[in-house]
Amino acid sequence: MADLTTPPLLRVVIVDDDPLVRTALTMMLDGAPGLAVVAALADGDELPGAVDRHRVDVVLMDIRMPRVNGILATRRLRARRDPPEVIMLTTFDTDDHVVRALRAGASGFLLKDTPPDRIVDAIRKVAAGEPILSPAVTRRLMERVTTGADAYERARSALASLSPRERDVALAVAQGRTNAEIAASLGMSVATVKAHLTHILTKLDLSNRTQVAMLAHDAGLI
Structure with a gap:
């Protein structure tokens, strides 16, 4: 067995x-x-x-x-x-x-x-x-990434498509927090965090958490 x-x-x-x-x-x-x-x-x-x-x-x-x-x-x-x-x-x-x-x-x-x-x-x-x-x-x-005004506006526009809760999760992901840490700080279950992250990746046409962090950086949020 x-x-x-x-x-x-x-x-x-x-x-x-x-x-x-x-x-x-x-x-x-x-x-x-x-x-x-x-x-x-x-x-x-x-x-x-x-x-x-x-x-x-x-x-x-x-x-x-x-x-x-x-x-x-x-x-x-x-x-x-x-x-x-x-x-x-x-x-x-x-x-x-x-x-x-x-x-x-x-x-x-x-x-x-x-x-x-x-x-x-x-x-x-x-x-x-x-x-x-x-x-x-x-x-x-x-600090070495030169985003420029166009990249900044594109990132801001992309993040604006998220719901307020999805935006909170995206920012927490960009800050390097784990799913468990995000769940604890936002008062939700780990399963809900994972669901929000799936929606975020789909809406923003991204592949993984790292790209969420890069987008948040371009938007000036971290």
């Missing part, structure tokens, strides 16, 4: 053109409880085939690759039905690329020197619907 207390296995795909990085990540993640690397790929152009062959929960992907970079691969992946979540791998000197990746639909990013236990924790959180955005690094990224 199956142990109902055992969490489901999370299937991970690694995409990085450096074979040493792929090998190190594969060894590390395969040794973590509840995680399994189902494919380790050298370029973003290999990702669609891997997703077709495996049930994938999270993709851990480099940004800079020779044929299809991580940003384009993420955009293509998020256009699919029921796509896996994406965590980008980056360094401090690629801030602009990270912002583009978040707008493409990535659920967050990690620096390549992130400790192994934090990478494992990030994968689990993203699979559970929580974006991985380091407050300090996110603030730095946001």
